[in-house]
Amino acid sequence: MEAKLITIVDYCKYSQVEAEFIAMLKGEDLIEIFVVSGEECIAIDQMPLLEQYARWYYEMQINLEGIDALRHMLERVRHLQNSINMLENKLRLYE
Amino acid sequence: MDFIDYYKVLNLDKSASEADVKKAYRKLARKFHPDLNPNDKEAQAKFQQINEANEVLSDPEKRKKYDQYGKDWQHADAFAQSRQSRGQAYQGGANPFGGYSGSADFGGGDFSDFFSSMFGGSTGGRSGGRQTQFRGQDYKSELHLSLRSAAETHKQTISVNGKSIRMTVPAGVANGQEVRLKGQGGPGVNNGPNGDLYITFIIADDPDFKRIGDNLYLNKEIDLFTAVLGGEVMIDTLDGKVKLKVKPETQNGTQVRLKGKGFPVYKKEGKFGDLIVTYGVKIPTHLSEEQKEGFRKLADLM
Numbered sequence: 001m002e003a004k005l006i007t008i009v010d011y012c013k014y015s016q017v018e019a020e021f022i023a024m025l026k027g028e029d030l031i032e033i034f035v036v037s038g039e040e041c042i043a044i045d046q047m048p049l050l051e052q053y054a055r056w057y058y059e060m061q062i063n064l065e066g067i068d069a070l071r072h073m074l075e076r077v078r079h080l081q082n083s084i085n086m087l088e089n090k091l092r093l094y095e
Numbered sequence: 096m097d098f099i100d101y102y103k104v105l106n107l108d109k110s111a112s113e114a115d116v117k118k119a120y121r122k123l124a125r126k127f128h129p130d131l132n133p134n135d136k137e138a139q140a141k142f143q144q145i146n147e148a149n150e151v152l153s154d155p156e157k158r159k160k161y162d163q164y165g166k167d168w169q170h171a172d173a174f175a176q177s178r179q180s181r182g183q184a185y186q187g188g189a190n191p192f193g194g195y196s197g198s199a200d201f202g203g204g205d206f207s208d209f210f211s212s213m214f215g216g217s218t219g220g221r222s223g224g225r226q227t228q229f230r231g232q233d234y235k236s237e238l239h240l241s242l243r244s245a246a247e248t249h250k251q252t253i254s255v256n257g258k259s260i261r262m263t264v265p266a267g268v269a270n271g272q273e274v275r276l277k278g279q280g281g282p283g284v285n286n287g288p289n290g291d292l293y294i295t296f297i298i299a300d301d302p303d304f305k306r307i308g309d310n311l312y313l314n315k316e317i318d319l320f321t322a323v324l325g326g327e328v329m330i331d332t333l334d335g336k337v338k339l340k341v342k343p344e345t346q347n348g349t350q351v352r353l354k355g356k357g358f359p360v361y362k363k364e365g366k367f368g369d370l371i372v373t374y375g376v377k378i379p380t381h382l383s384e385e386q387k388e389g390f391r392k393l394a395d396l397m
Binding site for chain 2: 047093
């Protein structure tokens with residue numbers, strides 16, 4: 001299925017996110033940018049992720065390196081949470 | 096409705112500058128922001144307070160009103176009206192902060208009654224001076240299911256922000272599993288896409304079956320004689336009763352696996368886990384003297 005895209009110019013116009021910030025995310029492989037007819041675009045599906053990074057960057061002043069580290073840490077938290085859920089379910093067998 | 100000490104929430108004193116407020120907010124947001132504390136309701140509640148404190152203390156007009164009336168907030172508007180009637184200027188009128196709009200799309204959520212009462216109907220706010228004016232707000236909701244209803248694909252209607260949404264719950268969803276309903280969140284602005292609705296399934300414990308992944312576990316009591324001599328027992332499965340043969344000399348705690356009688360595998364139609372039956376041998380109680388004698392004779396034979 002083809003991804004729905006929005007140009008970065010349009011996105012930045014309304015979201016108060018700077019194009020430079022999106023370029024920096026791209027530089028760190030944190031977000032994917034598509035070029036369609038010479039215009040840089042992002043997939044609509046990536047917007048929640050982009051918004052999350054923007055919140056970290058603009059509101060909490062977390063720099064790009066911090067964003068990358070947090071991304072990894074949150075992924076680990078998710079894995080650990082899944083393991084805890086599994087273990088809790090197993091423990092219920094003995095309750 | 097209690098007074099909220101916003102300075103205390105941000106660990107600041109009343110002389111704090113705007114920069115101090117910003118710094119304190121950022122420091123606490125990095126600790127309690129819902130993005131960084133997934134599924135932590137305590138952190139989320141704490142963040143709402145921090146967000147609200149920042150909303151008030153970083154806005155000079157709101158902060159002025161808050162500082163002026165403090166614990167007498169209930170009389171704030173009355174004071175303002177009486178001052179106006181005496182011909183004194185009151186900045187912004189009786190309800191100077193009404194009409195604020197924004198979107199709380201990072202989970203800031205609702206503001207407290209105290210805030211709403213003092214500053215008028217709030218619609219949330221994206222702190223730090225940025226407001227999304229494009230993609231709609233994401234909503235989160237929980238859907239509570241019984242184990243048995245989670246085993247069948249069925250339709251459910253849920254109400255989120257006053258809107259009824261009919262959704263299909265696929266058989267095999269897990270407790271704590273989150274699904275995203277694309278575009279079912281808040282409306283987008285400036286032709287932006289709608290936000291998404293995230294639903295977390297909460298599956299209640301079942302009195303009979305325990306579930307681990309796609310396998311179900313069932314404890315079945317059998318009497319001593321069936322355990323020793325063998326026999327048949329009826330057991331419940333999700334799709335009806337099944338007759339099981341019990342082998343002679345079955346030990347307490349013996350497990351029998353019934354392939355394909357467990358929980359449906361999520362989004363794999365026709366695939367099921369196993370049902371694992373654990374036998375618990377029931378020792379007879381309240382024996383008559385004659386029955387005890389029978390056991391003694393049996394013991395002598397062993």
